[in-house]
Amino acid sequence: MHNLLYISVAIIAVAFAFLVYYLIKTLISMKKTMDNLGTTVEDLQKQIDGISQESTQLLHKTNRLADDIQQKSDALNSIFSAAKDLGDSLQRLNRSVKRVSDTVSQTADQKSEQVAQAVQWGNAAMDLWQKWKEKKRLRENKKEDKK
Template sequence: MEIMLYTAIIIALIALVVLTVYIINTLKVTKEFMNDVSTTLDGIETQMKGVTDETTELLTKTNRLAADAEQKSAKLDGLLDGARGIGETINEFDHSLKQLTNSVSRASQEEQEKTSQAVKWGASILEYVFKKEK
């Protein structure tokens, strides 16, 4: 019976040693894995810092472009207001020119009738004068 007790103790010790070796190997692999994770996280942190810096720079440029576009839009609004004023002035000038043309045309028609009457009277007078001389 003693041999069985010693054999059981030896088997238990061997199992304990094997278990210890496997635990040590598992801890070594876990340590390597954690080092790789740490390195990866450091790289991600560096990349995120770069992305954050680029995003901040891009946002700054976007704000500058928006301000520049706003200034140019304001200048363009002034230019468009001026062009609108010129268009209104041209329309008023066109209207005045039409009124003047209509007035001249009416006056011309009235004068044409008077001129026609004067020519007829003049022709009649000349006819009368030429008839008397003959």
């Protein structure tokens, strides 16, 4: 029975040795995994820092671009305002020209009877002058025929 006890203790010792051996192997493997995980986390942190810096730079550039666009937009606003003022001035000028044209037209309508009479007198005078000129020519032709 003593032997059985020694064999049992020996089996327990061997089983404990195997257990310790595989436990050590598992812990070593776990240490390597943890080291790799630590390296990966460090690399990931470096990449995140790089992305963060690039994002910050991009944000600054975007803000500068937005400011530039705002300044140019403000400059264009003054140009559009000047164009509107010019359009308003031209509209007022057109109204003034229309009023002058209407006034001239009304005055011409009022004076048209006088103008018509003047034209009739002018036509009558032209007719008289042409008749006088023709009579003069006929007299001269008669004088020449008599000679």
